[in-house]
Structure formats: C-alpha cells, structure tokens
Amino acid sequence: MPCLNEAETLAICIDKAQGYLARSGVAGEVIIADNGSTDGSQQIAAEAGARVVPVADKGYGNALMGGIVAAHGTYVIMGDADDSYDFSKLDPFVERLRAGDELVMGNRFRGGIAPGAMPPLHKYLGNPVLSTVGRVLFRSDIKDFHCGLRGFNRESILNLGLITTGMEFASEVVVKSTLGGLRISEVPTTLDKDGRSRPPHLRSWRDGWRHLRFLMLFSPRWLFLIPGLIGFVVGMIGTIGLMFGPLVVGNVGFDVSSQVYLAALTVVGWQAVLFALLTKLYARHEGFYLPRSRSFERFAERATLENGALIGVGLFILGVVIGIVQLVAWGASGFGSQDPIDTMRLAVPAALFLMLGAQTVMASMFLGILSIDVRRA
Numbered sequence: 001m002p003c004l005n006e007a008e009t010l011a012i013c014i015d016k017a018q019g020y021l022a023r024s025g026v027a028g029e030v031i032i033a034d035n036g037s038t039d040g041s042q043q044i045a046a047e048a049g050a051r052v053v054p055v056a057d058k059g060y061g062n063a064l065m066g067g068i069v070a071a072h073g074t075y076v077i078m079g080d081a082d083d084s085y086d087f088s089k090l091d092p093f094v095e096r097l098r099a100g101d102e103l104v105m106g107n108r109f110r111g112g113i114a115p116g117a118m119p120p121l122h123k124y125l126g127n128p129v130l131s132t133v134g135r136v137l138f139r140s141d142i143k144d145f146h147c148g149l150r151g152f153n154r155e156s157i158l159n160l161g162l163i164t165t166g167m168e169f170a171s172e173v174v175v176k177s178t179l180g181g182l183r184i185s186e187v188p189t190t191l192d193k194d195g196r197s198r199p200p201h202l203r204s205w206r207d208g209w210r211h212l213r214f215l216m217l218f219s220p221r222w223l224f225l226i227p228g229l230i231g232f233v234v235g236m237i238g239t240i241g242l243m244f245g246p247l248v249v250g251n252v253g254f255d256v257s258s259q260v261y262l263a264a265l266t267v268v269g270w271q272a273v274l275f276a277l278l279t280k281l282y283a284r285h286e287g288f289y290l291p292r293s294r295s296f297e298r299f300a301e302r303a304t305l306e307n308g309a310l311i312g313v314g315l316f317i318l319g320v321v322i323g324i325v326q327l328v329a330w331g332a333s334g335f336g337s338q339d340p341i342d343t344m345r346l347a348v349p350a351a352l353f354l355m356l357g358a359q360t361v362m363a364s365m366f367l368g369i370l371s372i373d374v375r376r377a
Contacts, residue, residue, distance in 0.1 A: 001013060001014075001017075001030070001067075001078070002033050002078075003032050003034045003037055003041050003081045004034075004035040004036065004037055004041075004063070005037045005038060005039045005041060006039075006081040006082060006196070007037070007040055008195055008197060009081060009083040009194065009196055010032070010041050010044050010045055010048070010081050011044050011045075011048050013079075013081045013082075013083055013087055014030050014032070014050045015048065017030045017088075017090075018030055018048075018050075019088050020088045020090050023088075024091065024094065026094060027073075029050075029071075029072065030049070030050040030051065031050065031053055031067045031070060031071055032045040032050045032051070032052050032067075032081070033053050033055050033063045033064060033070070034052055034053065034054050034055065034063075035055050035062070036056070036058065042054075053070040055067070057165065058165075060167050060170075061162070061164045061165040061167075061172070062165045065169075068154060068158065069158070071154055073154065074153065074154060074155075075097045075151060075152065075154060076151065076152055076154045077090055077093055077094075077150070077151040078148070078150060079148055079149040079150075080148045080149075082196050083192065084117060084192050084193065084194040084195075085148060085149040085191065085192075086189075086192065089189075089190075090151070092104075092188070093149075093150075096185045097151050100183060101183045101184065101185045102152060102153040102156040102157075102177065102182040102183045102184070103152045103153075103156070103157070103173070103174070103177045103182050103184045104150060104151040104152065104184075105144065105147055105174065105187070106148075106149040106150055106186070106187060107147060107186045107187065107188055108147055108189060108190070108191040109143065110143075110186075110188040110189075111189040111190045112191070113190075114190070115193070117191045117193045117194070118191060127144065127146055130146065130208065130211050130212060131144060133212065133215050133216075134174065134175065134215055137216075137218075137222055138174075138175055138179065138215075138219065139178070140174060140175075140178045141186070142174055142178075142184065144186070145170065145171055145174050145211075146170045146211065147170075147189065149189050152177075156182055157177070160173075160176040160180055167207040167210055168211050168213075170211070171211045171214050172214060175215065220276040221276065223276075224272045224273070224275050224279070225272070225276035225277070227272060228268075228272025228273040228276060229269065229273055231266070231268055231269025231272065232266055232269030232272075232273060233269075234262070235262045235263065235264070235265035235266030235267075236266050238254070238258065238259070238262035238265075239348060239349050239352055240349060242254060242256065242258065242259040242262070242345065242348075243345050243346065243349055244345075255341070256341050256345060256348065259345070260344075263348050266352055267355055267356065267359070270356055271359060274359060277299070277303070277363075278367065278370075281303060281367060282370055303367060304364075304367070305365065305368030305371065306364075307364075308360060308361070308363060308364025308367055309361050309364045309365075311360050312356075312357045312359070312360030312361035312362075312363075312364060313357065314357070315354075315357035316353065316354055316357025316358060316361070318357070319350045319351065319353030319354035319355075319356075320354070322349055323346075323350040323354075325346070326343070326346045326347065
C-alpha cells in the first residue's frame with residue numbers, strides 16, 4: 001500500500017489485509033510504502049503488524065516501486081490505503097495469479113462503485129475516455145485502466161523496466177504489460193467511498209493529462225505516424241497538382257497561395273513521419289517496449305544510413321532538377337521579367353523537394369548514430 005499521511009484509514013486497511021491472509025491461508029506480508037508521512041502513519045503501520053518501507057523520492061509511482069522492490073513474495077497485490085478498496089476480498093486476484101496470469105486488474109465498473117466513491121468527472125469522462133484510448137492504442141482488453149487494486153507476478157513486473165514516478169504509473173503497468181506479452185486478466189472489484197476527511201492526493205485535470213500524455217507518447221504511430229502520413233499525402237498531392245494550374249473544387253478555388261501552405265503541410269507531415277520512425281527505431285535499439293509489427297520489423301531491417309541518404313539525395317536532386325528547368329525557361333526568355341504566379345508554381349515544389357531531401361539525409365545521419373554498436377557496462 002502506498003502511503004502519504006493516511007493515519008485515518010491505514011490501520012483499517014492493514015487489519016483487512018491481514019485478516020484475508022489469515023482466513024485464506026496465504027503466506028504473505030503487508031507492506032506500507034511510506035512516501036514521507038508526517039501524521040504518524042509509520043508508527044500506526046508498525047503497531048498494526050505491517051512492514052514499513054520508507055521511500056524518499058516523492059510520487060505515487062516511486063512509492064509503489066519502492067514497495068514492489070522490497071517485497072519478498074512471488075505475487076504482489078497493490079491498493080490504496082484510503083479504505084476505498086476491500087483488502088478482505090482478494091480471492092479473485094489470488095485465483096487468477098495462481099492460474100498463471102501475470103497481471104490481474106480490478107474492474108470497478110463491473111464490481112460496483114458506491115455512491116460518492118468516484119466523482120462524476122472521473123466516472124463518466126476521465127476513466128472511460130482514458131481506458132478507451134488505452135484499449136485502442138495498445139489493443140488491450142482492459143476496461144478499467146486506472147483501477148488502483150491490482151495483482152501481479154513480482155518478477156514479471158520488475159522485468160518491464162517501469163520508469164514513471166507519478167500517477168501515470170498506473171497506465172505504464174498496463175501498457176508495458178500488454179506490449180511485453182504478459183498474460184493479463186480483469187476481475188470485478190468494488191470501490192467504496194474512502195474514509196479520509198482530507199482531500200485526495202489525485203488532481204483530476206493534472207493527473208488525467210499525465211495519463212493521456214503517457215498513452216500518446218508510447219504510441220508514436222497514432223501521435224506522429226498516421227497524422228504525419230495524412231498531412232504528407234494531402235500536402236504533396238495538392239502541391240504537385242497546383243504545379244499545372246489553379247484547381248477549383250466546388251465553389252472554392254486554389255492557387256499558388258494554397259500551394260505554399262500545402263507545401264508547409266507536406267514538410268511538417270514528413271517531419272512527423274520521420275520522427276515516428278526514428279522514435280520506434282530508437283526504442284528498438286534500446287530495448288524499450290513500444291508497439292511493433294511485422295511490417296515495422298521489415299522496415300527496420302532495411303532502415304540504414306545509406307538507404308535513407310539515397311532517398312534524401314534523390315529528393316534533393318529532384319528539387320534541383322525542377323529548379324534547373326525553371327532556370328532554363330527563364331534563360332530562354334532572355335532573363336527578363338517573369339510572371340510571379342507562374343514562377344511560384346515551380347519554385348514551391350522545387351523548394352519543397354530540397355527541404356524534404358535535406359530532412360531525410362539528416363534523419364538518416366541520426367539513424368547512423370543509433371546503429372553504432374557500443375559496449376555497455
């Protein structure tokens with residue numbers, strides 16, 4: 001149990017957990033991962049028979065990791081020390097863990113949420129939205145991503161390399177367990193109104209954003225690759241189409257001013273695509289857990305400095321060729337005055353391919369740095 005000033009409810013939670021251990025015959029211990037309490041929680045925990053593990057680094061994730069590392073058991077069940085979860089009813093978690101599941105999540109929406117136990121903002125917006133985002137981005141079956149009561153195989157979770165320090169730790173456990181191929185299940189659990197008189201440590205908008213940010217950053221496909229591809233394709237088609245004259249769609253006309261904006265969209269889209277690919281290649285190189293696929297693995301095998309540089313040089317040369325064509329046409333007219341609109345029709349795509357080529361070459365150079373084999377301690 002992570003603990004920060006939980007004197008009002010800590011003893012109740014410990015008594016319930018110890019009662020479950022005695023009733024079920026499970027050989028276990030109750031660990032209180034104290035994150036710097038100043039209300040005497042440490043003494044209360046010790047007197048109640050729990051083992052207190054001081055965790056100096058602040059944060060929900062830090063406290064939990066401190067307790068997980070210090071635990072002696074094969075399995076760990078974690079839950080908040082505010083008496084909102086019933087530690088006397090852990091049989092479903094233990095059954096699934098003994099059956100071989102490596103992560104067992106509680107589901108409060110299936111088990112029941114007592115009146116006043118969860119703010120409407122969390123119940124109808126925050127948790128459903130964030131859980132849906134997590135299921136879509138990571139193809140997870142978990143419907144309550146942020147339930148605080150969960151059990152897991154201690155060794156399996158430690159092997160995931162969990163790194164977050166705050167509330168987003170709850171999301172990180174589910175995401176990395178899913179990406180790591182762990183066997184995951186979900187069981188109904190209840191949520192009661194907590195027994196504290198003080199406000200909770202959770203800050204709805206701040207912590208909700210931290211969860212969402214983590215989910216998005218761990219899915220570069222949806223954050224960068226897909227939006228980038230859409231921007232690149234739309235921008236490129238529009239830029240090339242306007243090389244041959246104005247376009248009219250319905251009652252809307254597009255000309256060189258639109259071409260400039262479309263070219264900018266192409267550059268931004270291509271940069272997003274490159275960033276997504278480099279992010280995944282870096283994660284692959286460092287052994288991080290990010291979503292992978294057979295198509296990406298095939299791409300990764302061919303993604304070398306030389307191949308990327310060839311593509312970049314090809315794009316750059318294409319821009320140079322368009323510029324030379326335009327220069328020759330200008331020379332044929334005696335280098336006199338030019339129609340600015342006709343000039344822009346070719347100048348914009350020429351500049352676009354020069355920029356795309358330069359971007360690609362520089363990205364390939366960075367890829368070359370990633371591919372250097374180094375000796376690790």
